Amino acid sequence: xxxxxxxxxxxxxxxxxxxxxxxxxxxxxxxxxxxxxxxxxxxxxxxxxxxxxxxxxxxxxxxxxxxxxxxxxxxxxxxxxxxxxxxxxxxxxxxxxxxxxxxxxxxxxxxxxxxxxxxxxxxxxxxxxxxxxxxxxx
Amino acid sequence: xxxxxxxxxxxxxxxxxxxxxxxxxxxxxxxxxxxxxxxxxxxxxxxxxxxxxxxxxxxxxxxxxxxxxxxxxxxxxxxxxxxxxxxxxxxxxxxxxxxxxxxxxxxxxxxxxxxxxxxxxxxxxxxxxxxxxxxxxxx
Numbered sequence: 001x002x003x004x005x006x007x008x009x010x011x012x013x014x015x016x017x018x019x020x021x022x023x024x025x026x027x028x029x030x031x032x033x034x035x036x037x038x039x040x041x042x043x044x045x046x047x048x049x050x051x052x053x054x055x056x057x058x059x060x061x062x063x064x065x066x067x068x069x070x071x072x073x074x075x076x077x078x079x080x081x082x083x084x085x086x087x088x089x090x091x092x093x094x095x096x097x098x099x100x101x102x103x104x105x106x107x108x109x110x111x112x113x114x115x116x117x118x119x120x121x122x123x124x125x126x127x128x129x130x131x132x133x134x135x136x137x138x
Numbered sequence: 139x140x141x142x143x144x145x146x147x148x149x150x151x152x153x154x155x156x157x158x159x160x161x162x163x164x165x166x167x168x169x170x171x172x173x174x175x176x177x178x179x180x181x182x183x184x185x186x187x188x189x190x191x192x193x194x195x196x197x198x199x200x201x202x203x204x205x206x207x208x209x210x211x212x213x214x215x216x217x218x219x220x221x222x223x224x225x226x227x228x229x230x231x232x233x234x235x236x237x238x239x240x241x242x243x244x245x246x247x248x249x250x251x252x253x254x255x256x257x258x259x260x261x262x263x264x265x266x267x268x269x270x271x272x273x274x275x276x277x
Contacts, residue, residue, distance in 0.1 A: 027211075035210075036212050110213045111214075112148055
């Protein structure tokens with residue numbers, strides 16, 4: 001398990017790249033779509049359409065506590081299906097999820113919902129992405 | 139022929155405004171600014187009789203010299219087009235015009251050298267908006 005400043009720098013770099021990609025992707029993808037109104041609809045769009053665009057499958061589960069926190073669960077996260085499931089690679093798994101977190105953050109930012117995005121890998125390849133909206137929905 | 143095409147960010151800051159050089163640009167800028175209120179009102183009206191899922195907002199408000207049309211994208215970018223009354227656009231043409239401006243904006247955002255919200259200096263965007271303004275009929 002390597003937790004050095006070098007690896008956190010890499011994670012931040014990947015997130016920044018993902019942010020820009022997510023931002024542009026949403027701009028392009030929502031061009032001819034009907035207007036998406038509610039915050040929940042926006043998050044559902046992320047789970048279905050954005051996940052489809054990135055991984056050719058939809059997210060498996062979406063949970064919310066109705067106060068601005070959503071958890072998207074993907075049981076077969078594309079970037080981790082080929083990684084061995086032993087403990088020692090869990091830390092490295094973070095790097096693979098960082099880009100996706102950035103994409104989700106950028107996508108939500110372009111929809112007008114600034115938020116913080118974190119990911120947990122309890123049991124690879126299941127990944128849970130947690131979105132915390134900065135302004136809780138009214 | 140459009141007299142003015144304006145692109146506004148989600149915070150209602152002008153990202154890019156192009157006016158016909160023969161017209162009074164200050165007046166056109168002012169009209170764009172006043173149309174922001176009308177757009178916000180249309181977006182927030184809960185009892186929208188017209189299709190609330192549509193991105194195109196149609197004619198915003200009547201004015202003796204100009205017709206003003208609005209369009210809001212899913213990412214809260216507002217596009218305002220002002221036409222002179224002597225040459226009004228048909229509904230289908232207006233939608234196509236907005237679609238093309240939206241397309242030019244998307245290409246601008248996808249450019250990794252452009253950071254969103256900063257002043258626009260991209261040549262392809264500027265020239266495609268300029269040609270849309272000059273076009274008498276939208277192909």
